[in-house]
Amino acid sequence: MSERAIGVFDSGVGGLTVLKEIRRLLPGEEIIYLGDTARVPYGTKSPATVTRYALEAAGFLDGIGVKALVVACNTASSFAVETLTQRYAIPVIGVIEPGARRAAALTRSRRVGVIGTEGTIKSGAYSRAIQALDPHISVYPAACPLFVPLAEEGWAEHPVARLTAEEYLEPLRQAQIDALVLGCTHYPLLKKTLAAVLGAGVELVDSAEETALQVAGILRTADLLRRSPAGPPRYFVTDVPTRFERVGGAFLGAPLEGGRQVEID
Numbered sequence: 636m637s638e639r640a641i642g643v644f645d646s647g648v649g650g651l652t653v654l655k656e657i658r659r660l661l662p663g664e665e666i667i668y669l670g671d672t673a674r675v676p677y678g679t680k681s682p683a684t685v686t687r688y689a690l691e692a693a694g695f696l697d698g699i700g701v702k703a704l705v706v707a708c709n710t711a712s713s714f715a716v717e718t719l720t721q722r723y724a725i726p727v728i729g730v731i732e733p734g735a736r737r738a739a740a741l742t743r744s745r746r747v748g749v750i751g752t753e754g755t756i757k758s759g760a761y762s763r764a765i766q767a768l769d770p771h772i773s774v775y776p777a778a779c780p781l782f783v784p785l786a787e788e789g790w791a792e793h794p795v796a797r798l799t800a801e802e803y804l805e806p807l808r809q810a811q812i813d814a815l816v817l818g819c820t821h822y823p824l825l826k827k828t829l830a831a832v833l834g835a836g837v838e839l840v841d842s843a844e845e846t847a848l849q850v851a852g853i854l855r856t857a858d859l860l861r862r863s864p865a866g867p868p869r870y871f872v873t874d875v876p877t878r879f880e881r882v883g884g885a886f887l888g889a890p891l892e893g894g895r896q897v898e899i900d
């Protein structure tokens with residue numbers, strides 16, 4: 636079992652920020668990544684639809700034979716982690732809980748902001764997870780849908796991103812948060828812009844980093860860390876891989892090639 640790969644899926648390129656962190660922490664692990672590029676975005680879709688997509692993505696990875704499933708998408712994690720956990724015997728790790736835990740540990744003022752897609756914010760998943768850890772924390776959520784195309788366009792530090800961030804984050808500034816959860820796979824690319832808008836008094840919680848820590852902890856505890864040398868990550872996509880390879884490099888922090896188109900539904 637330990638020699639199997641870690642399965643990671645997302646709606647598209649965003650989950651590559653999670654893959655990048657897992658690789659940084661666990662360079663000896665093999666990773667199989669699935670980007671559901673034919674059906675992206677998940678962030679605007681209903682819970683039922685996203686859950687169905689997540690089940691199909693997980694089914695594809697489980698069919699290959701992975702030792703753990705990482706739901707590297709905040710929207711899919713918000714809606715489908717429980718269903719996936721019930722269905723599979725292998726560990727299923729979403730991005731919500733690790734980010735929530737870090738935010739609850741970091742905040743001094745007990746005022747935490749959460750930004751994400753429409754779906755993630757509407758689901759209330761982060762608010763529930765943070766308040767389950769500490770009911771005295773006030774959570775200030777904000778949907779920031781335009782950050783996704785800005786990150787994919789390579790405009791994360793463009794003046795347009797800065798203006799957009801000022802607009803979206805104004806209510807959170809007013810609320811005097813001291814920690815902000817980046818509750819979408821694309822947002823780590825906007826860290827510089829978000830930090831500039833919010834100032835030094837607000838800690839940014841990168842759910843990709845926190846999730847990688849959780850994956851490492853779970854594999855270690857279950858004695859599932861790989862012993863033989865690992866090959867490079869394998870990439871599967873549900874649309875032609877051209878755009879995924881071109882845009883994905885920025886999310887991965889390295890050139891990306893070798894995407895293979897598959898059908899999962």
Ligand code: DGL
Binds near residue numbers: 649678709820
């Ligand atoms: N990966 C998605 C998330 O983290 C963002 C992109 C999408 O809407 O599919 O919620």
